[in-house]
Amino acid sequence: MTNPIQQNSRALGIDSAVDNRLKRAEEARASERAASARTAESAPAPRETDEVVLSGLSEAAERAPEIDSAKVEAIKTAIREGRYPVDAKAIAQHFMEFETAISRVA
Numbered sequence: 808m809t810n811p812i813q814q815n816s817r818a819l820g821i822d823s824a825v826d827n828r829l830k831r832a833e834e835a836r837a838s839e840r841a842a843s844a845r846t847a848e849s850a851p852a853p854r855e856t857d858e859v860v861l862s863g864l865s866e867a868a869e870r871a872p873e874i875d876s877a878k879v880e881a882i883k884t885a886i887r888e889g890r891y892p893v894d895a896k897a898i899a900q901h902f903m904e905f906e907t908a909i910s911r912v913a
Contacts, residue, residue: 885891
């Protein structure tokens with residue numbers, strides 16, 4: 808199968824210039840691959856260890872303060888008994904802001 812672009816290029820006498828550019832580009836890519844291979848060979852081999860690396864999120868969770876179970880239970884009891892102030896309007900506003908933020912991401 809023949810390539811019509813190459814046929815037209817040959818007819819116009821510009822094929823050799825294109826071929827030269829393609830050859831130079833391929834040589835540059837080959838040179839980059841060789842340099843990359845040399846860099847990879849000279850890099851120190853990874854050490855085999857039994858080390859566990861935690862993600863930033865898990866490290867932040869470890870630094871977070873402990874949950875005070877007694878305080879959580881006291882708040883739950885106060886809500887159940889109607890002694891904890893709940894601002895339904897503020898909660899609804901926060902839900903709307905949250906929904907808006909999610910819809911921007913999706």
